[in-house]
Amino acid sequence: GDKVKQSPSALSLQEGTNSALRCNFSIAATTVQWFLQNPRGSLMNLFYLVPGTKENGRLKSAFDSKESYSTLHIRDAQLEDSGTYFCAAEADTGYQNFYFGKGTSLTVIP
Amino acid sequence: GGIITQTPKFLIGQEGQKLTLKCQQNFNHDTMYWYRQDSGKGLRLIYYSITENDLQKGDLSEGYDASREKKSSFSLTVTSAQKNEMAVFLCASSIGLGGYAEQFFGPGTRLTVL
Numbered sequence: 001g002d003k004v005k006q007s008p009s010a011l012s013l014q015e016g017t018n019s020a021l022r023c024n025f026s027i028a029a030t031t032v033q034w035f036l037q038n039p040r041g042s043l044m045n046l047f048y049l050v051p052g053t054k055e056n057g058r059l060k061s062a063f064d065s066k067e068s069y070s071t072l073h074i075r076d077a078q079l080e081d082s083g084t085y086f087c088a089a090e091a092d093t094g095y096q097n098f099y100f101g102k103g104t105s106l107t108v109i110p
Numbered sequence: 111g112g113i114i115t116q117t118p119k120f121l122i123g124q125e126g127q128k129l130t131l132k133c134q135q136n137f138n139h140d141t142m143y144w145y146r147q148d149s150g151k152g153l154r155l156i157y158y159s160i161t162e163n164d165l166q167k168g169d170l171s172e173g174y175d176a177s178r179e180k181k182s183s184f185s186l187t188v189t190s191a192q193k194n195e196m197a198v199f200l201c202a203s204s205i206g207l208g209g210y211a212e213q214f215f216g217p218g219t220r221l222t223v224l
Contacts (some may be wrong), residue, residue: 004152020222031211039145041218048212086152089213095166097209098143100152 004089005029008099013077013108020041021085021104025068029089032063033072037084037103046072046085112137114216116201121221125193131186131219133201142184143202143213146170153200159184160207195223208212 006023008071013019034071047054049063058078063070070087080083084103091097113134123129135142139161145168151183153176155168157176175187186199196222202213 006152018159033212035215043200043215045212045214050209088153088194088213090207096158096207096211097168098155098158098213100154102152 001042001098002027002102003091003099004087004101006085006104008104009102010105011107013074013081013106015077015079015108016054017077018073018075019077019106021072021087023087023089024066025070025089025091025099026090027091027093028071029063029065029068029091031090032061033037033090034061034070034072034086035086035088036081037086039083043086049053072102077092078110081108082106082108112139112214114201114203114214116199116216116219118219121219123189123191123221123223124187125223127188127191127223129188129191129221131188131199131201131221133184133186133216135184135201135203135216136182136184136215137164137203137214138179138207139203139214140177140206141204141211142202143186144168144174144176144186145200145202147198147200147218149196152155156186156199165189191221191223193223198222 159178
C-alpha cells in the first residue's frame with residue numbers, strides 16, 4: 001500500500017478562506033518536506049521539517065513523528081496558491097528512502 | 111542560492127533505445143537524486159547518491175542505471191525505453207541526509223517513447 005497518504009486528493013477553496021492538507025505515514029518518517037508544483041511542473045519548496053512546526057506567511061506546517069502525520073495549513077487562500085501540493089517523507093527502511101504522496105490538487109476560486 | 115539544470119528538457123526515444131538524462135547542480139550539495147513522475151501522480155525515487163561515485167537504489171531502480179561522475183553532476187540512463195512510455199524525470203539535490211535532506215529540484219526532463 002501507499003506509504004504516504006495525502007488527503008484530500010482535490011480541493012476547491014474560495015479566495016480568502018482557510019484549509020488544511022494532511023499526510024499520513026505508514027513508515028517511520030524522520031523528516032517531512034512540503035512542495036507546491038505549478039502547472040508547468042516546477043516544484044517549489046514550502047517547508048522542510050523535523051518533528052515540530054514551522055510558519056511562513058499564510059502557511060503553517062506541523063510534523064508529528066509519533067502519530068505519523070504532517071499537516072499544511074493555508075490561511076486566507078489566494079489565487080496564486082493554486083497548484084498541486086506534495087508531501088515527501090524521509091524514512092530509514094533498512095536504507096534511507098524518500099516517499100512522496102500522490103498530491104492534493106488545490107484550486108482557489110475568486 | 112544555486113540552480114539545478116537538467117538536459118535535455120524534452121527527450122523523444124524509440125522502443126528499446128538506451129537514453130541518458132543529465133543533471134548538474136551548483137549548490138555544492140553532497141547528495142543528488144533522480145525521481146520519476148507519471149502524469150497526475152507523485153514522485154518515485156529511482157536512485158540517489160550521497161557523494162561522488164556513490165550510488166543507492168530507490169524503489170524504482172529496475173530498468174535504470176545511474177552515474178555520479180563528479181560532485182556536481184548525476185546522470186540517469188533508461189536502459190531500454192518502453193513503447194508508449196511517457197513520464198517526467200526530476201533531479202534534486204540536498205546538503206546530505208537525515209536533518210540535511212531538504213531537496214531542491216530541477217525543472218525536469220519530459221520523456222516520450224514512440
